[in-house]
Amino acid sequence: MNTPRHILFVDDNPGDRDLAREAMEENGSLQFHTANDGEEAMKFLRQSGAFENTPRPHLIILDLNMPRKGGLEALNEIKTNEALSTIPVVIFSSSTAAEDLNQAYQANANAYVVKPSNLDGFLSVMREIKHFWQKVAAVI
Numbered sequence: 001m002n003t004p005r006h007i008l009f010v011d012d013n014p015g016d017r018d019l020a021r022e023a024m025e026e027n028g029s030l031q032f033h034t035a036n037d038g039e040e041a042m043k044f045l046r047q048s049g050a051f052e053n054t055p056r057p058h059l060i061i062l063d064l065n066m067p068r069k070g071g072l073e074a075l076n077e078i079k080t081n082e083a084l085s086t087i088p089v090v091i092f093s094s095s096t097a098a099e100d101l102n103q104a105y106q107a108n109a110n111a112y113v114v115k116p117s118n119l120d121g122f123l124s125v126m127r128e129i130k131h132f133w134q135k136v137a138a139v140i
Contacts, residue, residue, distance in 0.1 A: 059133045
């Protein structure tokens with residue numbers, strides 16, 4: 001696919017957003033967008049306000065624990081909205097709680113990835129996600 005793929009990374013931690021951007025933008029070939037929380041992500045996805053001309057992402061990477069609107073609430077909104085429900089959503093959270101995994105998959109998350117606590121692990125996992133969704137998975 002020659003058209004760049006768009007990824008929306010939603011996390012309230014600016015350090016995680018910066019690290020994810022670094023890993024995802026290596027070697028070009030995709031457009032990386034961020035949102036600070038679920039509320040901002042929904043504005044991005046609905047192209048409202050400051051996000052009027054944003055592209056539809058090919059993938060959403062979504063943290064669970066965020067202020068204002070958390071990841072599960074945003075995931076439920078995405079997956080119950082006919083216009084958005086086909087966008088793959090990967091939960092990327094430090095939580096390993098069985099309840100969080102269960103709730104995410106019940107809300108139709110496409111994957112749940114535990115966020116590594118160290119820099120090398122974080123970058124490696126982000127590169128793996130990028131590789132899979134850019135080179136392996138077929139997306140709409």
